[in-house]
Amino acid sequence: MSIKNQYLGFLNSSSLWQGRFSDVIQFDFEALNTPAVIPDTLPFSISENEVLGKCIEQFFAYTIDNTKDYQIITKNNQIFNDKITIGEIDFMIRDLQNSKILHIELVYKFYIYDPSITTEIDRWIGPNRKDSLSQKIKKLKNKQLPLLYRQETLSLLDSLNLKSQDIDQKVCYMANLFVPISHIGKKLPHINPKCIIGYWIKFEDFTAKGYLTNQFYIPKKRDWVTSPDTNSIWFSFASILEQVKPSLLQKKSPLLWMKSNEDSYQRFFIVWW
Secondary structure, three states: OOHHHHHHHHHOOEEOOOOEEOOEEEOOHHHOOOOOOOOOOOOOOOOOOOOHHHHHHHHHHHHHHOOOOEEEEEEEEEEEEOOEEEEEEEEEEEEOOOOEEEEEEEEEEEEEEOOOOOOOHHHEEOOOOOOEHHHHHHHHHHHHOHHHHOHHHHHHHHHOOOOHHHEEEEEEEEEEEEEEHHHOOOOOOOOOHHHEEEEEEEHHHOOHHHHOOOEEEOOOHHHOOOOHHHOOOOEOHHHHHHHHHHHHHOOOOOEEEEEEOOOEEEEEEEEOO
8 A cells, every 4th residue: 555545544543532531531532623625645655564553653743843832842752761761751742822832642443332331431353362451541641641740751851941830631543443233323332433433343254145245355454544445456255355364263363345336435354262
C-alpha cells in the first residue's frame, strides 16, 4: 500500500472519546485544519519494515506541521535515569491560537468489544487479548503523563526553556473498533461511535454459507489503517481460508478486508480464541 493511502486512512480515523474520559483529556484531532489536497508523494519516507506505531507518529507530526494552529517544539524525547530509558515524551506542541504549550501523548489502537467481560471499560481489548483500553488508560495516568513532572525530565524542559507547571497535558487517542455482529448499530457507553468500523467473528463462523461469494484480502498490520477500497488484490473464500489458518494456529487474529459486488467493502477480525 502507498504511504499516501496509509496517511489518508490516518486522517479519516476518529478520536476514541471527546473531552475528558477517566480524567484524561482528549486532544481534538478532528478540529485540525488538515490539507484539502494530499500530494501523491509525501515529504518523508517510511521503511518497509517500520511498525505501525512509528508510521502513525510520522503522520501526526506531518499533520501538525501543516496546520496554522500548532507548532511542534520537540518530539520523541527519551527520558533516562542512569542511562536506562524510563519513558518517552511523544510531543511538545505550541498552541498558537491560545498561547499554550501542550504535552501530547499519541495513541492509535485497534480494539474489539467482548461483551462477556463484566466491566464495561475492560470489554475493549486487543484482538489477541494482550492489551486493553483500561490497561492503556492506567499506563497513561500512572506512567506516561506523570513523566513530565519527574526530576529526570528537567534537563529536557530546561533546554527548551519550559516549566512543567506551564504545560497542559492531553492525549491524542485514536482507535478503530470492532464489535460482535450482534452489537452492530448498538450504542455503547463512553466511546465515539465513529470509531466503530467493523466487526469480529470466530473461525467457526467464517463459513461458505455466509461468505462464499465475496472476495478477501489480509493486509499487513501497518496497512490496517488503510481503507480497503484502495486495494487491488483479492482472493476467493477458499484461498483466504487457507491463509487464515496459520495465523490462528499462532494465536494471532487476522484482520480481513472483504469486497462484495464491486463497490462494497467491510473489515472484520477472525479471532483465534
